[in-house]
Amino acid sequence: MRVxxxxxxxxxxxxxxxxxxxxxxxxxxxxxDGSYARSVSEALDDPELVxxxxxxxxxxxxxxxxxxxxxxxxxxxxxxxxxxPVINVVYSGSPPDTFGDGATAIVTGILSGDGSLxxxxxxxxxxxxxxxxxxxxxxxxxxxxxxNVIGTEITITxxxxxxxQPAGGDSRFAIASTSAGEKIGIAFDGSLPSDIDExxxxxxxxxxxxxxxxxxxxxxxxxxxx
Amino acid sequence: xxxxxxxxxxxxxxxxxxxxxxxxxxRSLGEKDGESLTNTGYLxxxxxxxxxxxxxxxxxxxxFREDFSLMYVASNHSTxxxxxxxxxxxxxxxxxxxxxxxxxxxLITVFAAYVAYRRIQxxxxxxxxxxxxxxxxxxxxxxxxxxxxxxxxxxxxxGWLGANGELLIAxxxxxxxxxxxxxxxxxxxxxxxxxxxxxxxxxxxxxIVGDGSKAWIKIVDRIxxxxxxLLGIGIGLGAIxxxxxxxxxxxWAWDPVENxxxxxxxxxxxxxxxxxxxxxRDGFKGWAIMMAAISFSVVILGTFITRSGLVxxxxxxxxxxxxxxxxxxxxVLPIVFAIWGLMARREMFSGNDDFESLTSKESSYYFNNxxxxxxxxxxxxxxxxxxxxxxxxxxxxxxxxxxxxxxxxPVGILYVLIMAVCPLLSWGKTEGATFWKRxxxxxxxxxxxxxxxxxxxxxxxxxxxxxxGSSNSFEPLNVQSLYAxxxxxxxxxxxxxxxxxxxxxxRRRAMAKExxxxxxxxxxxxxxxxxxxxxxxxxxxxxxxxxxIGSSMYVDDMDFAIPQTPGANFEAAGYTFTFNGIxxxxxxxxxxxxxxxxxxxxxxxxxxxxxxxxxxxxxxxxTRLNVDVITQPLRDVFVVYNGIDAAGNIxxxxxxxxxxxxxxxxxxILIIGSGLASxxxxxxxxxxxxxxxxxxx
Numbered sequence: 001m002r003v004x005x006x007x008x009x010x011x012x013x014x015x016x017x018x019x020x021x022x023x024x025x026x027x028x029x030x031x032x033d034g035s036y037a038r039s040v041s042e043a044l045d046d047p048e049l050v051x052x053x054x055x056x057x058x059x060x061x062x063x064x065x066x067x068x069x070x071x072x073x074x075x076x077x078x079x080x081x082x083x084x085p086v087i088n089v090v091y092s093g094s095p096p097d098t099f100g101d102g103a104t105a106i107v108t109g110i111l112s113g114d115g116s117l118x119x120x121x122x123x124x125x126x127x128x129x130x131x132x133x134x135x136x137x138x139x140x141x142x143x144x145x146x147x148n149v150i151g152t153e154i155t156i157t158x159x160x161x162x163x164x165q166p167a168g169g170d171s172r173f174a175i176a177s178t179s180a181g182e183k184i185g186i187a188f189d190g191s192l193p194s195d196i197d198e199x200x201x202x203x204x205x206x207x208x209x210x211x212x213x214x215x216x217x218x219x220x221x222x223x224x225x226x
Numbered sequence: 227x228x229x230x231x232x233x234x235x236x237x238x239x240x241x242x243x244x245x246x247x248x249x250x251x252x253r254s255l256g257e258k259d260g261e262s263l264t265n266t267g268y269l270x271x272x273x274x275x276x277x278x279x280x281x282x283x284x285x286x287x288x289x290f291r292e293d294f295s296l297m298y299v300a301s302n303h304s305t306x307x308x309x310x311x312x313x314x315x316x317x318x319x320x321x322x323x324x325x326x327x328x329x330x331x332x333l334i335t336v337f338a339a340y341v342a343y344r345r346i347q348x349x350x351x352x353x354x355x356x357x358x359x360x361x362x363x364x365x366x367x368x369x370x371x372x373x374x375x376x377x378x379x380x381x382x383x384x385g386w387l388g389a390n391g392e393l394l395i396a397x398x399x400x401x402x403x404x405x406x407x408x409x410x411x412x413x414x415x416x417x418x419x420x421x422x423x424x425x426x427x428x429x430x431x432x433x434i435v436g437d438g439s440k441a442w443i444k445i446v447d448r449i450x451x452x453x454x455x456l457l458g459i460g461i462g463l464g465a466i467x468x469x470x471x472x473x474x475x476x477x478w479a480w481d482p483v484e485n486x487x488x489x490x491x492x493x494x495x496x497x498x499x500x501x502x503x504x505x506x507r508d509g510f511k512g513w514a515i516m517m518a519a520i521s522f523s524v525v526i527l528g529t530f531i532t533r534s535g536l537v538x539x540x541x542x543x544x545x546x547x548x549x550x551x552x553x554x555x556x557x558v559l560p561i562v563f564a565i566w567g568l569m570a571r572r573e574m575f576s577g578n579d580d581f582e583s584l585t586s587k588e589s590s591y592y593f594n595n596x597x598x599x600x601x602x603x604x605x606x607x608x609x610x611x612x613x614x615x616x617x618x619x620x621x622x623x624x625x626x627x628x629x630x631x632x633x634x635x636p637v638g639i640l641y642v643l644i645m646a647v648c649p650l651l652s653w654g655k656t657e658g659a660t661f662w663k664r665x666x667x668x669x670x671x672x673x674x675x676x677x678x679x680x681x682x683x684x685x686x687x688x689x690x691x692x693x694x695g696s697s698n699s700f701e702p703l704n705v706q707s708l709y710a711x712x713x714x715x716x717x718x719x720x721x722x723x724x725x726x727x728x729x730x731x732x733r734r735r736a737m738a739k740e741x742x743x744x745x746x747x748x749x750x751x752x753x754x755x756x757x758x759x760x761x762x763x764x765x766x767x768x769x770x771x772x773x774x775i776g777s778s779m780y781v782d783d784m785d786f787a788i789p790q791t792p793g794a795n796f797e798a799a800g801y802t803f804t805f806n807g808i809x810x811x812x813x814x815x816x817x818x819x820x821x822x823x824x825x826x827x828x829x830x831x832x833x834x835x836x837x838x839x840x841x842x843x844x845x846x847x848x849t850r851l852n853v854d855v856i857t858q859p860l861r862d863v864f865v866v867y868n869g870i871d872a873a874g875n876i877x878x879x880x881x882x883x884x885x886x887x888x889x890x891x892x893x894x895i896l897i898i899g900s901g902l903a904s905x906x907x908x909x910x911x912x913x914x915x916x917x918x919x920x921x922x923x
Contacts, residue, residue, distance in 0.1 A: 011589065011592065015593075025636070033626050033628050095868075108626065
């Protein structure tokens with residue numbers, strides 16, 4: 001190398017300065033902004049996470065929120081759980097448009113020791129069609145009520161106890177309270193949840209009719225299937 | 227139909243294999259003896275293009291026929307029933323993972339066929355090897371397409387279909403994708419991704435053949451600009467879509483999906499500028515090769531991040547190990563081979579890289595590459611950090627927009643400064659006197675424009691920050707203000723220098739050729755397309771920077787609740803918003819569209835009526851917002867309807883985005899500039915020369 005040695009040294013020097021500066025910014029910003037991705041139960045189980053920034057994924061519990069209040073308070077629990085540990089979220093921003101009962105919420109904020117999360121960021125994903133089984137009648141209930149329920153719109157819950165037939169026939173599928181219990185045939189020509197299968201817990205709205213079949217208006221997977 | 231579709235993918239793959247074997251074998255036999263084999267390789271490339279085209283056509287036909295027996299069609303068909311519905315049928319092919327993989331593979335065959343078509347008269351060593359590498363890449367894609375999780379032609383499970391083939395499950399294209407920008411955005415990105423295969427392939431070819439001259443650059447230059455241009459269009463459209471559809475937090479949120487598309491754009495800038503030095507000064511050869519390999523590598527990395535679920539869940543890795551290895555190989559091998567090749571061919575690829583001074587043009591190109599590479603590495607690392615082991619810094623953690631912005635703000639401003647100053651510098655060493663002579667008028671322009679921008683900043687933007695605080699939790703208000711002021715001045719410089727390059731160039735030509743200024747300017751624009759396109763692109767970047775500063779640092783976000791009675795109003799952005807009523811429309815496919823009407827008044831003067839609303843998508847059970855915007859030169863006023871709350875009040879949100887129109891205007895100028903630069907020039911060989919009556923050997 002000729003006279004360029006000085007220029008080259010300066011070049012390397014400036015490059016080094018840039019790298020160090022960028023590194024410093026990342027370390028500074030990163031340590032404050034980095035968050036641990038956890039589920040609700042994981043976040044609550046780990047005492048080391050208290051006071052740390054966590055990004056928790058959970059399902060919004062029905063009715064636990066009010067959009068008009070600021071900061072917005074709502075509760076989340078693990079996806080697929082109908083009971084279990086709950087995190088109370090305090091969120092100071094505006095909720096995304098897909099927020100609602102049963103939505104999957106990913107909230108980021110500082111976790112406190114009392115199971116609450118001071119959230120600064122939230123994104124939500126959309127749920128598939130799920131319904132709560134609370135307040136629904138079981139198959140036994142319906143069978144034992146006999147003529148009393150015929151023609152009345154009710155909600156029943158049970159396990160899918162047969163193959164799923166194509167639409168257009170008498171019975172799309174059957175449900176029962178337990179895998180060996182007595183079955184009721186469900187007549188339904190509408191769209192079923194995409195992942196429905198034998199053994200799944202379902203919540204069905206419709207009415208019993210004289211023909212012995214339960215004519216459904218709507219079929220949804222039970223919350224507990226999430 | 228499904229099996230025929232898969233069959234043609236297989237045929238395409240076999241043709242690619244034939245091409246690879248023929249081209250390498252033909253080369254080993256020498257020019258004369260290997261000629262027919264080499265020609266076979268070119269023909270096999272065309273055949274592969276044909277086969278993949280048939281396969282893509284079958285898929286699109288399946289969407290038009292609503293053939294739900296294909297699982298991919300069932301999951302990705304559009305429910306739109308407007309006049310645009312036929313376009314959404316086509317867009318189904320790139321709406322999901324399997325289809326977009328097929329689409330991408332097809333695009334690679336398009337580029338390969340184009341290169342083959344342009345080079346078949348010459349069948350030079352470089353082109354033969356370049357084509358061979360492209361076909362190797364295609365082979366990887368073909369193998370990937372036959373993995374079950376990636377198979378676009380797999381059949382729907384039996385329970386999904388009714389007696390007449392109708393769809394019985396609640397599944398369809400995500401309503402967020404049923405928007406005009408989502409018709410154009412994915413294909414432009416995929417064209418850009420597929421196009422980045424070309425410079426990589428020819429970089430490898432140059433190493434294989436041992437040709438360190440600029441021959442390979444001349445072949446791939448325009449295609450590379452074109453690919454980079456399409457990437458830019460795709461990124462911009464994605465930003466527009468995100469801006470208008472909301473739920474994504476504005477036009478850029480450093481989301482993994484967004485970052486994936488940005489990475490090759492960043493390295494692409496480094497690549498294109500390395501090409502310039504390679505062409506004009508025979509330098510930066512190692513840079514050009516490495517940037518070509520890295521660009522291809524990050525394209526695959528980006529796809530991997532987006533489509534494999536790597537980042538959404540740390541646990542998603544386990545699902546499809548084979549694909550993980552396949553993509554992993556495509557990410558790592560290009561870089562490994564590039565480094566190895568450069569080491570093996572050290573002498574051939576050592577170029578004119580002596581630096582004489584820190585204030586030379588070469589130096590600014592060097593820092594251009596360094597900053598782009600640093601940005602690429604930082605963005606990649608922060609994006610995948612949650613999947614990294616915890617002993618690495620940030621391992622297991624994910625990072626929000628504020629971290630990215632904390633790096634992007636200073637690095638971005640420094641970058642635009644270098645970009646602005648470079649045209650004023652000389653190759654080798656810039657003499658002080660020369661510099662000031664060149665810089666005089668640009669500095670005057672910077673002063674004038676800068677003063678105007680700073681006035682706007684001080685009177686309109688700073689008050690917002692004083693009200694809401696800094697937009698970034700890591701940048702105290704005075705730091706943010708410093709960035710804003712310096713950034714606006716740098717942007718003014720970039721704009722002034724770009725304009726100066728045009729006016730000065732035209733003025734000189736007008737004097738030398740005795741043309742009018744206008745004619746000279748026109749000539750420069752149309753004939754010196756690489757340079758004029760470049761300066762126009764720089765101009766666009768400067769304007770975009772203004773828009774970014776305003777709209778990212780000084781957004782004002784306000785919520786309002788008003789009763790549902792007509793006449794109820796609220797005040798925002800200096801206007802009064804008066805509610806007129808709600809209109810609900812039931813669309814034939816079960817969707818429900820609600821639109822609200824507001825009169826926006828300034829005193830007694832009606833400024834505009836805005837109609838924000840929502841669409842509830844029946845099949846997908848999802849709501850999408852329809853935002854309305856009051857567009858003004860110095861700001862956008864976003865009006866969002868957030869639904870009715872428990873008390874029966876209308877929830878409204880108003881966001882003020884200052885200077886956002888500069889970002890969009892700058893984007894348009896950038897596209898025009900890059901388009902100009904990518905316009906093909908007639909190759910000298912195309913001139914009819916009597917001697918070229920038979921194919922040149």
